[in-house]
Amino acid sequence: MNDNSVNTARRRFLTGVTAGVGAVGAAGAAVPFVASMSPSERARAAGAPVEVDISRLGPGQILKVEWRGKAVFVVNRTPQMLASLAEVEAKVADPESAESLQPDYARNRERSLRPEVMVVVGVCTHLGCAPLEKFQTGPQSGVEPDWRGGFYCPCHGSKFDLAGRVYKGVPAPTNMEVPPYRFVDENRILIGVHHGAEVA
Ligand code: FES
Numbered sequence: 001m002n003d004n005s006v007n008t009a010r011r012r013f014l015t016g017v018t019a020g021v022g023a024v025g026a027a028g029a030a031v032p033f034v035a036s037m038s039p040s041e042r043a044r045a046a047g048a049p050v051e052v053d054i055s056r057l058g059p060g061q062i063l064k065v066e067w068r069g070k071a072v073f074v075v076n077r078t079p080q081m082l083a084s085l086a087e088v089e090a091k092v093a094d095p096e097s098a099e100s101l102q103p104d105y106a107r108n109r110e111r112s113l114r115p116e117v118m119v120v121v122g123v124c125t126h127l128g129c130a131p132l133e134k135f136q137t138g139p140q141s142g143v144e145p146d147w148r149g150g151f152y153c154p155c156h157g158s159k160f161d162l163a164g165r166v167y168k169g170v171p172a173p174t175n176m177e178v179p180p181y182r183f184v185d186e187n188r189i190l191i192g193v194h195h196g197a198e199v200a
Helices: 004-021 028-035 039-046 079-087
Strands: 050-053 062-067 070-076 117-121 132-134 150-152 181-185 188-191
Touching: 050 062, 050 070, 117 188
Parallel strands: none
Antiparallel strands: 050 188, 062 070, 070 117, 132 150, 181 188
């Protein structure tokens, strides 16, 4: 990703999350805030939903945010990226997401509420490494000659498509997890609250 605006947006977002959940290692200014929270407040904040602004997320770009101590990847999939999902159908181990974790509203080929917007937990389902985005297709991807784009886990070589579906023959046993989420409006996603659920 080389779009500075997205980087800036991400930084701003992460700063917001850090302050909001009072994460350990936050900037100094946030420490008094953390110290002032009661244990129950901290516990509630640690599980709090995270709002993500995708208004500056251009086609083909990825945004990484933190939710419950885990990375969540949000990708604005292009029509070509979406088309790749059908192209790799025979290569993925669980194309229908029968064995993986996702809300019912994300049990479709795109594994998402809105086809172009991918939301997955950015954790390899093998042993928990962070998969790398490999959106470049073909031999230049460095993954495999006919790579159609997706995610590659450098720890033991697991591969996932652009819906987080795991490839056959790799160590990871299941597709990447899709967290609960809903759209607040056209450009904002709330991670941690199910589609159709009331926000407390
Ligand atoms: S942790 Fe990803 S392949 Fe092992």
